[in-house]
Amino acid sequence: MSNSSVVVVTGASSGIGRAAAEMFAARGCRVFGTVRDLRKAPALPGVEFIEMDVRNEGSVQVAVESIIEKNMRIDVLVNNAGMMMIGAVEETTAAEAAALFDTNVFGILRMTRAVLPYMRAHRRGRIVNVSSVLGVLPAPYMGIYAATKHAVEGLSESLDHEVRQFGIRATLVQPAYTRTNLDANAPRAETRIEGYDHERDVVTRSVADSVRNAPGPRAVASTIVEAALGPWRMRCAPPGQASLLTKLRRFLPAGPVDASLRKKLGLA
Numbered sequence: 001m002s003n004s005s006v007v008v009v010t011g012a013s014s015g016i017g018r019a020a021a022e023m024f025a026a027r028g029c030r031v032f033g034t035v036r037d038l039r040k041a042p043a044l045p046g047v048e049f050i051e052m053d054v055r056n057e058g059s060v061q062v063a064v065e066s067i068i069e070k071n072m073r074i075d076v077l078v079n080n081a082g083m084m085m086i087g088a089v090e091e092t093t094a095a096e097a098a099a100l101f102d103t104n105v106f107g108i109l110r111m112t113r114a115v116l117p118y119m120r121a122h123r124r125g126r127i128v129n130v131s132s133v134l135g136v137l138p139a140p141y142m143g144i145y146a147a148t149k150h151a152v153e154g155l156s157e158s159l160d161h162e163v164r165q166f167g168i169r170a171t172l173v174q175p176a177y178t179r180t181n182l183d184a185n186a187p188r189a190e191t192r193i194e195g196y197d198h199e200r201d202v203v204t205r206s207v208a209d210s211v212r213n214a215p216g217p218r219a220v221a222s223t224i225v226e227a228a229l230g231p232w233r234m235r236c237a238p239p240g241q242a243s244l245l246t247k248l249r250r251f252l253p254a255g256p257v258d259a260s261l262r263k264k265l266g267l268a
Helices: 015-026 057-071 094-104 106-122 143-166 194-212 218-229 241-251 254-265
Strands: 006-009 030-035 047-051 076-079 125-130 168-173
Touching: 006 015, 006 057, 015 030, 015 047, 015 076, 015 218, 030 057, 047 057, 057 106, 076 106, 076 218, 094 106, 094 143, 106 125, 106 143, 106 168, 125 143, 125 218, 143 168, 168 218, 194 254, 241 254
Parallel strands: 006 030, 006 076, 030 047, 076 125, 125 168
Antiparallel strands: none
């Protein structure tokens, strides 16, 4: 990919998406960042914000068509928009799970389907899907979020097989805890079952501490930019904890990985 690539970053109003959009612009790309509310997206030099909701098919189509009208192509799509939720699996209603999947999985599907016809026409493109280490290493009380990221992992790998015949590649970026509003303000499942209270509270405090002490979004954003513009790799983990955890999951036996995860979260 050249530095003059036309790049679309979803969820670009803050956090990882905003940092990635800024870095793409610094590399000389033409950058469009999608936000749900333009009034809440402070201006960013070199980035044009477009109002769009990944949960709405019509909104996605209008936004993508407006970008195509201005540039005639889209070279890179970064599917970054997402949401998180904390709660035991039993506490999570089907409606809450559906809302999470609607953003984290079906949002990616909507964007990918809207952009691919133009990438196929130009016989080139890169789709970067932001997953999570929880997509390979699930944690308790984040089961539905982990399920969405497992879905993103499977979707992305299948997609890459399908589109490479057109000169297009799909890739995954797998961040660990990052100091952003997504992690810090993660909603809780509305149902509370008393039996889970103690462990859920322990895990919630552990997650909050991890987010508070985590690096900011720039390391993840840099990994996204390299995944988009650099040599293709199926999975890219930012340096530090994310890289370590993905390696542990891949090379260590399940027992030690399970014990290490529970110890980190403060569980017996």
